[in-house]
Amino acid sequence: MNRVEHTDVGAYSLGLLDDDDRLAFEAHLSLCPSCRAELSELAGVASVLTGIGPVREEPPPPDYGQADVIDLLRRKKAEDRRSRRGTFVIGLAASVTLVAGGLAVGTQLGGGDAPPSVAAGHPTQHLGPAEQFYADGKPIMGVGADGVTGGLVLESKGWGTHAALKLSGVKGPLECELISVSKTGKQRIMTGWSVPPAGYGVPGSPDPLYMHGGSPWKLQDIDHFEVVTTSGKTLLTVRA
Known part of the structure:
Protein backbone atom coordinates (compact mmCIF):
# COMPACT_ATOMS: atom_id res chain seq x y z
CA MET A 1 0.00 0.00 0.00
CA ASN A 2 1.24 3.49 -0.81
CA ARG A 3 2.49 5.64 2.03
CA VAL A 4 -0.16 8.12 3.23
CA GLU A 5 0.54 11.57 4.66
CA HIS A 6 -1.76 14.02 6.40
CA THR A 7 -0.69 16.67 3.87
CA ASP A 8 -2.42 14.66 1.13
CA VAL A 9 -5.80 16.02 2.27
CA GLY A 10 -5.32 19.10 0.09
CA ALA A 11 -4.53 17.05 -3.02
CA TYR A 12 -7.41 14.70 -2.26
CA SER A 13 -9.89 17.58 -1.96
CA LEU A 14 -8.86 18.77 -5.42
CA GLY A 15 -9.00 15.28 -6.95
CA LEU A 16 -5.28 15.30 -7.78
CA LEU A 17 -4.32 11.89 -6.36
CA ASP A 18 -3.91 8.90 -8.69
CA ASP A 19 -6.10 5.87 -8.07
CA ASP A 20 -3.69 4.01 -5.79
CA ASP A 21 -2.97 7.07 -3.69
CA ARG A 22 -6.64 7.99 -3.55
CA LEU A 23 -7.66 4.55 -2.27
CA ALA A 24 -4.86 4.56 0.28
CA PHE A 25 -5.83 8.01 1.51
CA GLU A 26 -9.51 7.11 1.76
CA ALA A 27 -8.56 4.17 3.98
CA HIS A 28 -6.47 6.52 6.09
CA LEU A 29 -9.29 9.06 6.17
CA SER A 30 -11.64 6.60 7.85
CA LEU A 31 -9.19 6.31 10.75
CA CYS A 32 -7.99 9.94 11.05
CA PRO A 33 -10.37 12.48 12.64
CA SER A 34 -7.98 15.41 12.00
CA CYS A 35 -7.86 14.72 8.26
CA ARG A 36 -11.64 14.41 8.13
CA ALA A 37 -12.01 17.74 9.88
CA GLU A 38 -9.53 19.41 7.54
CA LEU A 39 -11.26 17.90 4.51
CA SER A 40 -14.55 19.35 5.72
CA GLU A 41 -12.94 22.80 6.02
CA LEU A 42 -11.59 22.50 2.46
CA ALA A 43 -14.93 21.48 1.00
CA GLY A 44 -15.10 24.64 -1.08
CA VAL A 45 -11.70 24.22 -2.71
CA ALA A 46 -12.91 22.16 -5.65
CA SER A 47 -15.59 24.71 -6.47
CA VAL A 48 -12.97 27.46 -6.56
CA LEU A 49 -11.70 26.13 -9.89
CA THR A 50 -15.21 25.92 -11.31
CA GLY A 51 -16.79 28.86 -13.09
CA ILE A 52 -13.74 31.08 -12.82
CA GLY A 53 -14.07 34.01 -15.19
CA PRO A 54 -11.52 36.47 -16.57
CA VAL A 55 -10.88 39.62 -14.58
CA ARG A 56 -9.39 41.49 -17.51
CA GLU A 57 -11.15 42.71 -20.61
CA GLU A 58 -9.05 40.46 -22.87
CA PRO A 59 -10.10 36.76 -22.80
CA PRO A 60 -7.73 34.07 -21.51
CA PRO A 61 -5.80 32.04 -24.12
CA PRO A 62 -8.30 29.69 -25.79
CA ASP A 63 -5.99 26.72 -25.45
CA TYR A 64 -5.58 27.05 -21.66
CA GLY A 65 -8.73 26.17 -19.78
CA GLN A 66 -9.80 24.64 -16.50
CA ALA A 67 -8.82 21.13 -17.58
CA ASP A 68 -5.26 22.32 -18.27
CA VAL A 69 -5.03 23.91 -14.84
CA ILE A 70 -6.16 20.68 -13.17
CA ASP A 71 -3.74 18.66 -15.30
CA LEU A 72 -0.87 20.98 -14.43
CA LEU A 73 -1.66 20.68 -10.72
CA ARG A 74 -1.90 16.90 -11.00
CA ARG A 75 1.49 16.66 -12.74
CA LYS A 76 3.01 19.00 -10.17
CA LYS A 77 1.71 16.85 -7.34
CA ALA A 78 3.03 13.71 -9.00
CA GLU A 79 6.49 15.27 -9.31
CA ASP A 80 6.41 16.29 -5.65
CA ARG A 81 5.48 12.78 -4.58
CA ARG A 82 8.26 11.21 -6.68
CA SER A 83 10.99 13.58 -5.49
CA ARG A 84 9.93 14.00 -1.86
CA ARG A 85 6.72 13.79 0.10
CA GLY A 86 6.55 17.54 0.64
CA THR A 87 3.74 19.65 1.97
CA PHE A 88 1.05 20.32 -0.61
CA VAL A 89 0.12 23.96 -0.41
CA ILE A 90 -3.46 24.74 -1.38
CA GLY A 91 -2.35 28.21 -2.43
CA LEU A 92 -0.71 26.55 -5.44
CA ALA A 93 -4.14 26.16 -6.99
CA ALA A 94 -4.83 29.87 -6.81
CA SER A 95 -1.33 30.74 -8.04
CA VAL A 96 -1.49 28.51 -11.11
CA THR A 97 -5.00 29.70 -11.93
CA LEU A 98 -3.93 33.34 -11.77
CA VAL A 99 -1.01 32.67 -14.11
CA ALA A 100 -3.19 30.77 -16.53
CA GLY A 101 -4.61 33.60 -18.60
CA GLY A 102 -5.24 36.21 -15.90
CA LEU A 103 -7.93 34.38 -13.94
CA ALA A 104 -8.84 35.08 -10.34
CA VAL A 105 -10.36 33.13 -7.46
CA GLY A 106 -13.32 35.03 -6.05
CA THR A 107 -14.16 32.80 -3.10
CA GLN A 108 -12.42 32.07 0.15
CA LEU A 109 -10.95 28.58 0.35
CA GLY A 110 -12.53 27.91 3.72
CA GLY A 111 -16.15 28.79 2.98
CA GLY A 112 -18.62 30.78 0.95
CA ASP A 113 -18.22 34.20 2.55
CA ALA A 114 -16.99 36.89 0.18
CA PRO A 115 -13.93 38.89 1.30
CA PRO A 116 -14.64 42.34 2.72
CA SER A 117 -14.87 45.04 0.08
CA VAL A 118 -13.50 48.58 0.20
CA ALA A 119 -15.80 51.27 -1.15
CA ALA A 120 -14.26 52.96 -4.17
CA GLY A 121 -13.50 56.62 -3.79
CA HIS A 122 -13.55 56.52 0.03
CA PRO A 123 -9.98 55.85 1.22
CA THR A 124 -9.25 55.56 4.92
CA GLN A 125 -8.25 58.95 6.29
CA HIS A 126 -4.81 59.11 7.88
CA LEU A 127 -3.88 62.01 10.12
CA GLY A 128 -0.48 63.62 9.91
CA PRO A 129 1.84 63.32 12.94
Missing part, protein backbone atom coordinates in the same frame (compact mmCIF):
# COMPACT_ATOMS: atom_id res chain seq x y z
CA ALA A 130 1.13 66.85 14.20
CA GLU A 131 -2.64 66.51 13.72
CA GLN A 132 -2.66 63.09 15.38
CA PHE A 133 -0.69 64.37 18.38
CA TYR A 134 -3.05 67.33 18.69
CA ALA A 135 -6.14 65.10 18.42
CA ASP A 136 -4.85 62.72 21.10
CA GLY A 137 -3.90 65.48 23.56
CA LYS A 138 -5.60 68.12 25.68
CA PRO A 139 -5.39 71.42 23.80
CA ILE A 140 -4.70 74.69 25.58
CA MET A 141 -6.62 77.30 23.63
CA GLY A 142 -5.00 80.61 22.88
CA VAL A 143 -6.11 84.20 22.44
CA GLY A 144 -5.96 85.35 18.83
CA ALA A 145 -6.01 88.62 16.94
CA ASP A 146 -7.96 89.57 13.79
CA GLY A 147 -10.07 86.40 13.79
CA VAL A 148 -7.17 84.00 14.35
CA THR A 149 -7.96 80.98 16.56
CA GLY A 150 -5.89 78.06 17.70
CA GLY A 151 -4.28 76.14 20.51
CA LEU A 152 -1.37 73.95 21.58
CA VAL A 153 -0.97 70.45 22.90
CA LEU A 154 2.17 70.30 25.06
CA GLU A 155 4.38 67.43 26.11
CA SER A 156 7.44 67.40 28.37
CA LYS A 157 10.49 65.67 26.91
CA GLY A 158 13.95 64.91 28.16
CA TRP A 159 15.32 67.52 25.77
CA GLY A 160 12.67 70.18 26.56
CA THR A 161 9.05 70.72 25.44
CA HIS A 162 7.25 69.28 22.43
CA ALA A 163 4.27 71.20 21.03
CA ALA A 164 1.62 70.61 18.38
CA LEU A 165 -0.09 73.72 17.03
CA LYS A 166 -3.54 74.07 15.45
CA LEU A 167 -4.13 77.41 13.73
CA SER A 168 -7.18 78.76 11.87
CA GLY A 169 -8.40 82.09 10.53
CA VAL A 170 -5.05 82.99 8.96
CA LYS A 171 -4.94 84.67 5.57
CA GLY A 172 -1.78 84.74 3.46
CA PRO A 173 0.68 85.34 2.18
CA LEU A 174 2.56 85.40 5.48
CA GLU A 175 5.67 83.98 7.10
CA CYS A 176 5.08 82.86 10.69
CA GLU A 177 6.94 81.43 13.65
CA LEU A 178 5.94 79.64 16.83
CA ILE A 179 7.97 81.07 19.72
CA SER A 180 8.39 79.92 23.31
CA VAL A 181 8.90 82.68 25.89
CA SER A 182 10.59 81.71 29.14
CA LYS A 183 9.67 83.03 32.55
CA THR A 184 12.79 85.21 32.37
CA GLY A 185 11.61 86.76 29.09
CA LYS A 186 13.94 84.92 26.71
CA GLN A 187 12.55 83.74 23.37
CA ARG A 188 13.25 80.66 21.28
CA ILE A 189 11.85 79.90 17.81
CA MET A 190 10.23 76.46 17.87
CA THR A 191 9.25 76.21 14.19
CA GLY A 192 8.45 78.40 11.19
CA TRP A 193 6.32 78.18 8.04
CA SER A 194 4.78 80.13 5.17
CA VAL A 195 1.04 80.78 4.84
CA PRO A 196 -0.07 80.59 1.20
CA PRO A 197 -2.42 83.23 -0.23
CA ALA A 198 -5.42 80.91 0.29
CA GLY A 199 -4.70 80.76 4.03
CA TYR A 200 -5.79 78.24 6.64
CA GLY A 201 -9.20 77.85 8.26
CA VAL A 202 -10.82 80.57 6.16
CA PRO A 203 -13.58 80.57 3.52
CA GLY A 204 -12.35 78.71 0.45
CA SER A 205 -9.60 77.02 2.48
CA PRO A 206 -11.35 75.58 5.54
CA ASP A 207 -8.66 73.17 6.75
CA PRO A 208 -6.64 74.43 9.73
CA LEU A 209 -2.87 74.31 9.89
CA TYR A 210 -1.15 71.71 12.09
CA MET A 211 2.54 72.09 12.96
CA HIS A 212 5.10 70.48 15.25
CA GLY A 213 7.61 72.48 17.27
CA GLY A 214 10.17 72.04 20.01
CA SER A 215 11.65 74.23 22.73
CA PRO A 216 14.86 73.42 24.66
CA TRP A 217 13.25 74.64 27.87
CA LYS A 218 11.30 72.52 30.29
CA LEU A 219 7.57 73.21 30.38
CA GLN A 220 7.78 74.56 33.93
CA ASP A 221 10.28 77.17 32.74
CA ILE A 222 8.03 78.52 29.95
CA ASP A 223 5.64 81.41 30.55
CA HIS A 224 3.74 81.37 27.24
CA PHE A 225 3.89 80.69 23.51
CA GLU A 226 3.28 83.07 20.61
CA VAL A 227 2.54 82.73 16.93
CA VAL A 228 4.08 85.78 15.29
CA THR A 229 4.69 87.00 11.77
CA THR A 230 8.19 87.84 10.59
CA SER A 231 7.06 91.45 10.51
CA GLY A 232 6.52 91.30 14.29
CA LYS A 233 2.73 90.96 14.58
CA THR A 234 1.41 88.56 17.22
CA LEU A 235 -1.38 86.36 15.85
CA LEU A 236 -1.93 84.02 18.80
CA THR A 237 -0.85 83.80 22.43
CA VAL A 238 -1.08 80.57 24.46
CA ARG A 239 -0.36 80.57 28.18
CA ALA A 240 1.60 77.63 29.52
